Amino acid sequence: MANEVAERYAQGLFELARETDTIREKKEQAALILKALAENPELSVFLRAVKVTKDEKKNLIASVFADAADTDTINLIKLLIDKGRIGYFREIFQEYVRLADDELGIATAVVESARALKAEDIERIRLALVKKTGREIIMTTKINPELIAGIKVTVGNNVTDITMKTKIDSMKEALLKGGQA
Structure with a gap:
């Protein structure tokens, strides 16, 4: 800010x-x-x-x-x-x-993945974001091998994280707290 x-x-x-x-x-x-x-x-x-x-x-x-x-x-x-x-x-x-x-109805999105995404996958993600936000989407893609698999999408302050790293971290935290994974 x-x-x-x-x-x-x-x-x-x-x-x-x-x-x-x-x-x-x-x-x-x-x-x-x-x-x-x-x-x-x-x-x-x-x-x-x-x-x-x-x-x-x-x-x-x-x-x-x-x-x-x-x-x-x-x-x-x-x-x-x-x-x-x-x-x-x-x-x-x-x-x-x-x-x-x-003002122009534009949102920027950052899509992180463990490996390079195919052009058609990037376009599907962009179209889904357009539908969800009602805005024109300008997308940037980043490769982050630490994610292991899946994608992490950030639009403004909104983060959707469906990566293997997050799932593993969640399981680890649950196990350390004595809960179920």
């Missing part, structure tokens, strides 16, 4: 996007910015550096994100620099993506 400062700035960007009918476009921009931050940790270090002037930071932002973000988004980042709130940069854009997804 984003903190109060990040929520406030993200909400401001979201309201602006709603007024200008650019929620989806700004979500794509936010995703590109988050990707740039993840792929270039030195960018965060530069933006937080106290020895770098605000103007140097703003010039870098303008050049780095000129093709990836519109004027409103770049101006928000510059405002964060001016207000000394650049430390909330990542969190603000993550919260914006969450707000946009909620």
Whole structure:
């Protein structure tokens, strides 16, 4: 959950996007910015550096994100620099993506399995999630050999875990408590 400062700035960007009918476009921009931050940790270090002037930071932002973000988004980042709130940069854009997804009826799902799933199995899971949530589903799959078998599906805070590891852990716990497995 984003903190109060990040929520406030993200909400401001979201309201602006709603007024200008650019929620989806700004979500794509936010995703590109988050990707740039993840792929270039030195960018965060530069933006937080106290020895770098605000103007140097703003010039870098303008050049780095000129093709990836519109004027409103770049101006928000510059405002964060001016207000000394650049430390909330990542969190603000993550919260914006969450707000946009909620407004657009999009949910993200993470499907973990012990082995790679077939494309048709992934699609069946996605369709079942669409039916269950009534939302468009963006899915990410992860391979986690520790699960042994089965799948674990996470949509928001909702987790469905039908893995062998969980069943074994449950049996172990029941046996240790003297119950039946």
